[in-house]
Structure formats: C-alpha cells, structure tokens
Amino acid sequence: MNSCRDIKEILTEFYNSYDEDRRLRSRHGMVEFLTTMHYIETYLKLGDRVLEVGAGTGRYSHALARQGYTVDAVELVEHNIKVFRENTQENENIRVVQGNALDLSAFEDHTYDMTLLLGPLYHLYSLEDKRRAVSEALRVTKKGGIIFAAHVISDGCLLDEGFNRGNISVKEYIEKGLLDGETFAAKSEPKDLFELVRKEDVDELMSVFPVERLHYVASDGCALLMREAVDAMDEETFQLYMKYHLSTCEREDLLGVSSHALDIFRKEQ
Numbered sequence: 555m556n557s558c559r560d561i562k563e564i565l566t567e568f569y570n571s572y573d574e575d576r577r578l579r580s581r582h583g584m585v586e587f588l589t590t591m592h593y594i595e596t597y598l599k600l601g602d603r604v605l606e607v608g609a610g611t612g613r614y615s616h617a618l619a620r621q622g623y624t625v626d627a628v629e630l631v632e633h634n635i636k637v638f639r640e641n642t643q644e645n646e647n648i649r650v651v652q653g654n655a656l657d658l659s660a661f662e663d664h665t666y667d668m669t670l671l672l673g674p675l676y677h678l679y680s681l682e683d684k685r686r687a688v689s690e691a692l693r694v695t696k697k698g699g700i701i702f703a704a705h706v707i708s709d710g711c712l713l714d715e716g717f718n719r720g721n722i723s724v725k726e727y728i729e730k731g732l733l734d735g736e737t738f739a740a741k742s743e744p745k746d747l748f749e750l751v752r753k754e755d756v757d758e759l760m761s762v763f764p765v766e767r768l769h770y771v772a773s774d775g776c777a778l779l780m781r782e783a784v785d786a787m788d789e790e791t792f793q794l795y796m797k798y799h800l801s802t803c804e805r806e807d808l809l810g811v812s813s814h815a816l817d818i819f820r821k822e823q
C-alpha cells in the first residue's frame with residue numbers, strides 16, 4: 555500500500571494542474587467519449603445501477619445520471635472530486651466518494667449492473683495491482699453484469715506523442731529504459747505517470763478471470779494522431795468520421811494505433 559500513497563501524491567500533483575474536465579470535450583476528445591457511451595448504452599437497461607471507479611470529474615457519471623441511471627462514483631484525487639461535485643445537477647441520482655480502485659471494501663459484492671474502470675489502470679504499474687483493481691471491479695458487479703476497463707496503448711501514444719508531436723523523445727525513452735529499443739514495448743513506473751500497454755498485456759492481465767470478453771475496442775482510433783484534422787471537420791464530416799470509426803474500431807488490424815483501448819467483458823453468471 556506504500557506504493558499507493560506515492561501514486562496518489564503523483565496523481566494529485568498532475569490532476570491539480572491538468573484540466574481533466576475538458577479532456578473529452580474537444581472534438582478529437584469526443585471520439586473516445588462518444589465511442590465509450592455508444593457501448594455503455596448498448597448494455598444499460600432502465601433502472602440499472604452503475605459504479606464508476608476512477609471517475610475523474612464525472613464526464614461519464616454525470617452523463618449517465620442525467621439519463622436516469624443511479625450512479626455511484628469513486629475517485630482518488632480530491633481536486634477531481636471537487637469539480638465532480640460542482641458539475642452535479644439537482645436531478646441526478648449520484649454519489650461520489652473518495653476511494654481507491656485497489657480497495658472497494660466500502661461497496662458490497664454483486665451490487666452493480668455495470669462497473670466502469672476508465673482510468674485507474676492508466677496509473678497502476680504491476681500486474682498484481684492491475685489484477686487487484688479488476689478483481690475488485692468484478693466483485694462489486696452483479697453476476698452477468700458488464701465491466702468496462704480502459705487502457706492506454708503504447709503504440710498509439712508513441713506514434714502521436716512521440717514521432718508525430720515530439721512531446722516524448724523516443725530516443726530518450728529508449729536510453730532511459732522506458733522503451734525496449736528492439737521491440738518498442740513500454741515499461742513505466744509511477745514517476746512516469748502513465749502505464750502504456752499493448753493488447754498482449756491486456757490479454758495476460760485478463761487471462762486469470764472467469765469472464766466473457768464482449769468487445770475489445772480502439773476507443774479513440776487515430777483521433778489523437780490526426781487531432782487537427784478531426785477538430786477542423788464540419789459537423790457533417792465529423793458524423794461520417796464517427797460512423798466510420800464505430801464501424802471499424804473493433805478491427806484487429808486497427809487496434810494497436812489507438813491511444814486508448816476499451817476491454818468490455820461480462821462477469822460469469
């Protein structure tokens with residue numbers, strides 16, 4: 555649990571000065587939001603209870619509460635909880651508590667129809683911690699319920715933040731051991747903030763759980779890599795782009811270029 559305290563400090567520092575609330579509001583950010591909502595709406599039914607773990611400022615939690623679902627949310631960083639509360643409207647059936655994805659003991663077993671884990675796995679670095687977070691999400695979900703787990707994908711980020719935008723020096727990352735110089739597989743620690751994975755890492759993480767994978771989705775596809783083009787699209791072109799994206803985002807030959815991936819699975823009955 556010591557490593558957890560370190561991570562909380564690092565995340566608090568990052569999210570105190572990062573405008574998480576705006577992240578999914580730009581047009582290129584909307585691709586991930588609309589894609590995730592598309593899959594959430596495929597599975598939610600009237601009266602369902604949702605838990606969002608690592609809810610940030612509540613973009614998904616609020617959207618779902620405003621559609622009439624009962625939403626509980628857990629978030630690690632106080633600053634994000636403050637913004638989450640400011641964003642809450644009167645008609646929402648919603649509750650947010652401070653907590654950690656690694657320990658959801660405040661929540662009963664088999665309670666939620668859907669559990670969203672859209673963020674904590676970006677900031678957990680060992681297989682053991684990641685499995686603990688997935689295991690907790692599974693525990694609180696009803697039998698037959700649906701879990702969404704999001705990941706940051708290394709190749710998509712390397713192409714976008716590295717080779718395209720130069721925010722990351724690929725050469726330096728190799729020199730520091732954060733990237734393998736031959737395979738370009740990533741290796742992160744808490745100080746690096748984001749844990750970058752490939753699909754084989756997600757498959758290894760999930761291999762021990764008795765779940766049925768329903769979808770593995772390139773949630774933002776190439777939207778970050780071509781953000782200027784997406785932001786410049788008129789409404790009609792953007793709608794066509796979203797139609798293209800939703801029709802291709804599960805294609806195996808496109809999965810690795812996404813910056814984020816969504817693993818959607820069903821807990822066994």
Ligand SMILES: C[S@@+](CC[C@H](N)C(=O)[O-])C[C@H]1O[C@@H](n2cnc3c(N)ncnc32)[C@H](O)[C@@H]1O
Binds near residue numbers: 578656675677
């Ligand atoms: C990138 S944001 C995503 C927020 C929101 N789920 C969304 O998709 O818009 C990741 C969030 O997960 C939170 N987080 C990271 N690790 C966590 C943990 N171990 N337990 C709970 N929240 C965590 C962060 O503080 C941050 O608010």
